Amino acid sequence: MRIEFRAVAKxxxxxxxxxxxxxxxxxxxxxxxxxxxxxxxxxxxxxxxLLRPDSGTVLVDETPLxxxxxxxxxxxxxxxxxxxxxxxxxxxxxxxxxxARHLGWPEAQxxxxxxxxxxxxxxxxxxxDRFPSQISGGQRQRVSLMxxxxxxxxxxxxxxxxxxxxxxxxSDLQADLRAIFQRLRKTVxxxxxxxxxxxxxxxxxxxxxxxxxxxxxxxxxxxRRPEDAFVxxxxxxxxxxxxxxxxx
Amino acid sequence: xxxxxxxxxxxVAGCTRTGGxxxxxxxxxxxxESVILGELVTFxxxxxxxxxxxRRQLGGTQVLWNALLAGEIDVYPDYTGTIAREILxxxxxxxxxxRVALAKRGVVISRPLGFSNTYAVGMKEEAAARLGIRxxxxxxxxxxxxxxxxxxxxxxxxxxxSLQARYHLPQQEARGLDHDLAYRGLESGTLDATDLYSTDAxxxxxxxxxxxxxxxxxxxxxxxxxxxxxxxxxxxxxHASIRRLEGSIDEAAMIALNARAKLDRLPESVVAADFLAExxxxxxxxxxxxxxxxLLRHTGQHLALVxxxxxxxxxxxxxxxxxxxxxxxxxxxILAGTGIVQTIPSLALLxxxxxxxxxxxxxxxxxxFLYSLLPIxxxxxxxxxxxxxxxxxxxxxxxxxxxxxxWRVELPLASRAIVAGVKTxxxxxxxxxxxxxxxxxxxxxxxILTGIRLDDVGLILQGAVPAAVLALAVELLFDRLERLVVPxxxxxxxxx
Numbered sequence: 001m002r003i004e005f006r007a008v009a010k011x012x013x014x015x016x017x018x019x020x021x022x023x024x025x026x027x028x029x030x031x032x033x034x035x036x037x038x039x040x041x042x043x044x045x046x047x048x049x050l051l052r053p054d055s056g057t058v059l060v061d062e063t064p065l066x067x068x069x070x071x072x073x074x075x076x077x078x079x080x081x082x083x084x085x086x087x088x089x090x091x092x093x094x095x096x097x098x099x100a101r102h103l104g105w106p107e108a109q110x111x112x113x114x115x116x117x118x119x120x121x122x123x124x125x126x127x128x129d130r131f132p133s134q135i136s137g138g139q140r141q142r143v144s145l146m147x148x149x150x151x152x153x154x155x156x157x158x159x160x161x162x163x164x165x166x167x168x169x170x171s172d173l174q175a176d177l178r179a180i181f182q183r184l185r186k187t188v189x190x191x192x193x194x195x196x197x198x199x200x201x202x203x204x205x206x207x208x209x210x211x212x213x214x215x216x217x218x219x220x221x222x223x224r225r226p227e228d229a230f231v232x233x234x235x236x237x238x239x240x241x242x243x244x245x246x247x248x
Numbered sequence: 249x250x251x252x253x254x255x256x257x258x259x260v261a262g263c264t265r266t267g268g269x270x271x272x273x274x275x276x277x278x279x280x281e282s283v284i285l286g287e288l289v290t291f292x293x294x295x296x297x298x299x300x301x302x303r304r305q306l307g308g309t310q311v312l313w314n315a316l317l318a319g320e321i322d323v324y325p326d327y328t329g330t331i332a333r334e335i336l337x338x339x340x341x342x343x344x345x346x347r348v349a350l351a352k353r354g355v356v357i358s359r360p361l362g363f364s365n366t367y368a369v370g371m372k373e374e375a376a377a378r379l380g381i382r383x384x385x386x387x388x389x390x391x392x393x394x395x396x397x398x399x400x401x402x403x404x405x406x407x408x409x410s411l412q413a414r415y416h417l418p419q420q421e422a423r424g425l426d427h428d429l430a431y432r433g434l435e436s437g438t439l440d441a442t443d444l445y446s447t448d449a450x451x452x453x454x455x456x457x458x459x460x461x462x463x464x465x466x467x468x469x470x471x472x473x474x475x476x477x478x479x480x481x482x483x484x485x486x487h488a489s490i491r492r493l494e495g496s497i498d499e500a501a502m503i504a505l506n507a508r509a510k511l512d513r514l515p516e517s518v519v520a521a522d523f524l525a526e527x528x529x530x531x532x533x534x535x536x537x538x539x540x541x542x543l544l545r546h547t548g549q550h551l552a553l554v555x556x557x558x559x560x561x562x563x564x565x566x567x568x569x570x571x572x573x574x575x576x577x578x579x580x581x582i583l584a585g586t587g588i589v590q591t592i593p594s595l596a597l598l599x600x601x602x603x604x605x606x607x608x609x610x611x612x613x614x615x616x617f618l619y620s621l622l623p624i625x626x627x628x629x630x631x632x633x634x635x636x637x638x639x640x641x642x643x644x645x646x647x648x649x650x651x652x653x654x655w656r657v658e659l660p661l662a663s664r665a666i667v668a669g670v671k672t673x674x675x676x677x678x679x680x681x682x683x684x685x686x687x688x689x690x691x692x693x694x695x696i697l698t699g700i701r702l703d704d705v706g707l708i709l710q711g712a713v714p715a716a717v718l719a720l721a722v723e724l725l726f727d728r729l730e731r732l733v734v735p736x737x738x739x740x741x742x743x744x
Contacts, residue, residue: 048645074647085642089660089735102652131737147646 001061001076001154001187002026003047008056010042017042017211019056029181029188031202033195035234039211040191044157047189048079075099078148080158084140086132086147092139093128096147103151117146120183122176138169145180158190162197174200195219195238207231271299272479272486275312275324275607278305278686278697280509280516281365281447281502285325287520289473289490291532295524296489304516305697306607307595307686309334313474314602315688316355321607322479323490327365327469331357341467356480358473359494363502366469367406368446370456372434383462384415391418393440398427401443406466408443414465447499449506471497492528501527510702539710542695547714549690553609553681554722557616558674565621565673566666569628570654579629586622594619594680598687612684612691619680620673627669631662663734671726678719682711692718 005022017039024030032040045051046058049070058065060073086095094101096117097110105113118125121142132140141161148156161177162170178201181188192198198205199219206216215227226232272293276286286302293300303321306312313335315321332341336349343360350357369384376382379390387393401407402424411417425433431450433439444451446458473490480487497505501523508519521534568586572579589597594615601611635658643657659666685693692711699707731739 050641050645071647071649074645077645077647079642079645081638081642083638085638085645087639087642087657087661087737089663089737091737098656099646099648102648102656131740133737133740 002059003155003187003189004059004062005043005046006057006059008046008053008058010046010051010053015211017046020211020213022206022213024187024189025204026187027185028203029190029201030204030206031198032189032191032206032208033193033198034208034214035193037210038208040208041159042211043208044079044159044189044191047155048074048077048157075151076153077155077157078145078151078153080141080144080148080156080161082160082163084132084137084144086140086144088132091129091131092123092135092143095132095143096150098147100150113150114146117149120149120180121146136169137165138173141165141173142176145177149184154187156184156186156188158188160191160193163192177201195222195235196240207234270482271301272323272483272490273321274300274302275306275315275321275688276302276304277308277312277324277326278701280449280701281506282325283516283701284505284509284520285361285471285473285493287516288493288524289323289325291520291524292489292492292528292530293483293486295530295532296483296485298483298486300486303607303688305685305694305701306688307598310599311595311602311607311687314599315607316474316476317353318603318606319476320602322483323473323475325361325471326474327471328360329366329467329469331472331474332467350474351477354477356475356477358475358491360470360472361493362471362495362497363447363499364468364470365445365447365502366461366466367401367404368444368458368461368466369411369441370434370444370451370458371441373455373457375440376457376459381457381459383460384411384465385462387417387419387441387459388415393419394438395419395422395441396425396430396433396439397422397443398430399424411465414463447502447506449503449510451503452507453511471502492530496527497523513702513704543710543714546690546692546694546711547718549609549684549694550678550681550692550715550718553612553616553684553689553691554674554677554718556609557613557681558620558670558677560613561617561620561624561673561677562670564617565624565669566628568621569625569666569669570632572625572629573632583622583626583629586618586625589618590622594683595686598683602687607688609684609689611687612681612689616677616681616684620677623672623676624666624669627665627672628662631665631669632658634665635661660735661738664730664738667726667730667733671723671730674722674726675719678715678722682715 003024005020007019007021008017009019010017015037022043032043034040042051046053049065063069065073087098090098093114096114100110100113114128115125117123118128123139123142123146127135127139132143135143144161162173165173174197181201190201202219204216205219205222207214207222209230215222215231222231223235226235274286274290274293276282283304286304290300290302306315309326309330312321312324312326316324328341328343328346331346331350332338336346340346347357371381381387381390397408402422408422430439430442431454434442434456435454444456444458450456451458473493475487505519505523508514509516515534517534521532524530524532568582572582597615597618598611601614605611605614639657639661640653643653648656681691682693682696684691685697692715694711695707696711699705699711
């Protein structure tokens with residue numbers, strides 16, 4: 001799925017997104033990165049229609065996103081947020097099958113899809129009966145990912161999916177996510193403020209600042225050929241533990 | 249087959265024909281004298297061969313009058329002074345002007361029954377005899393007498409201030425106090441005279457002399473029967489039989505009847521039946537009920553009131569709460585509206601309802617329904633608006649259409665609050681339903697009203713205890729319901 005912003009602007013009170021042009025290539029992983037408040041999450045929410053732009057157009061496969069075509073398009077998009085956004089009243093199994101059941105899938109097909117996704121996300125099948133409050137944060141994100149992938153969408157949007165996890169779980173999930181993205185070959189758009197994660201998961205990085213694109217390219221482009229001082233600062237701000245060890 | 253049908257048709261035709269066979273419905277107010285009179289009327293109507301039923305101790309004048317106009321009852325006892333002041337709004341209280349004014353409203357007034365239940369002043373018989381006091385005028389000769397009057401009598405237009413002016417009474421001090429305490433004061437000798445109703449049972453009990461109102465200060469409160477004009481044509485024999493009460497109960501007789509009910513604690517039906525046998529030679533069958541039968545009947549009536557009104561309130565209030573959460577401005581109006589309903593006194597609400605719904609269960613159910621709305625509407629609205637924005641967005645981003653989001657995500661998440669609201673309504677409803685007895689809806693309010701009227705704590709408890717038990721049972725029932733309605737995921741202990 002191809003996503004394009006043409007002069008899309010969105011204001012919140014004083015701040016917001018100034019008109020921005022952005023093109024997301026299909027079948028690869030694009031990472032929106034930048035400091036807090038740079039507008040990266042806003043971009044994601046505009047893509048899935050949780051926000052409507054004040055001006056400009058969001059194009060999905062060259063067609064403008066409207067209130068009319070939004071419901072159908074949402075079925076082709078999956079969305080994962082930081083704390084998972086799982087419904088506490090439903091078990092993991094019911095959370096991921098919610099939409100399919102609403103669409104009237106036969107139960108056998110639902111079960112088959114659940115099995116497939118448990119295998120893909122390395123989620124223990126036995127834990128499917130548990131409720132969100134009964135599983136760990138890392139497992140919750142796997143469930144959230146399964147829910148987003150249930151209808152096999154063309155576009156996967158992830159808004160800081162690993163932001164609230166501890167480093168070891170985070171690292172495991174990063175590895176799993178990379179494997180999943182490579183296996184599925186979908187259009188993936190991921191928001192993070194962690195450059196390491198962005199470089200590890202993303203094919204293409206878009207660095208934002210105050211709602212404007214500062215630079216885009218690969219991790220190597222950003223690190224080796226920074227286009228301005230902000231890029232350098234942002235890259236250097238990501239401290240590695242080894243660096244501290246050498247300095248000490 | 250056909251042969252069997254013909255008598256059946258006659259039977260149906262006979263039942264639907266109103267001539268003579270429809271039951272005479274008698275009403276009475278929620279005080280003992282009125283209930284006794286209602287029993288007398290009912291027995292006399294039955295004596296004429298027809299059916300008659302007594303809807304006893306309904307709220308007050310307005311409830312009875314509206315029920316009469318609405319055709320919910322056919323006849324009830326009232327007093328000329330009350331009719332003139334409270335019903336006709338200051339018309340002349342002489343017989344002829346009442347007859348004319350009532351006829352315009354389709355109501356026939358009987359000849360006076362023989363006694364007047366007005367305000368009066370009473371003294372201990374023995375003291376009055378010693379001082380030679382027989383009339384109110386005689387009081388002027390004894391400025392040393394100490395008066396204690398009920399608070400209402402101190403304020404009424406025909407009460408103490410005007411009484412003092414009319415008879416030029418020299419006594420400067422008149423204390424306002426509770427009516428029952430005044431009797432005790434007389435008994436202990438700390439008071440010499442108090443106000444009373446001229447047919448109070450206590451007159452006999454405390455050996456009081458009712459002073460003659462020689463200057464006719466107090467208005468007449470002659471007891472009469474008010475009947476619908478169509479009663480005479482619809483049930484002519486019963487109507488004629490009822491009129492045998494005219495002129496047949498003098499003040500002494502009424503005091504005796506009240507005393508037998510209030511002081512000797514005999515059921516009104518027994519008191520009335522004995523009177524009819526003795527004075528009019530009418531045999532009436534006064535049945536005494538066991539403890540269990542009325543309890544079962546009241547339980548059935550109470551449960552029906554609660555179940556129907558609460559069920560309707562749930563069906564109506566939850567959608568209203570959803571609407572209120574969706575449209576905040578309209579929501580404020582809805583909440584204000586259901587809130588205002590709560591401020592209407594229940595008796596007033598019941599009285600409003602009588603012209604539309606008559607008496608019995610319907611007005612009580614509608615009133616209970618209205619009172620049940622607010623907790624459910626408010627909790628539904630709050631439960632829905634309190635859902636975390638991330639939950640709403642997750643459901644929306646997932647691609648669920650609005651109705652599915654409501655049904656599959658939002659209502660389950662709000663279910664706890666909604667059930668809590670329903671529970672609150674249910675418990676309040678069980679308590680409020682006791683007021684249904686004021687409009688003849690029965691229920692546990694019936695023994696409570698009778699108990700208050702007769703100052704019989706045992707009787708009050710026969711209504712109050714089952715009502716409390718029912719409230720607890722309802723609470724338990726809804727705890728169970730909570731387990732069915734609130735999803736298990738929301739009832740888990742919070743873990744780290």
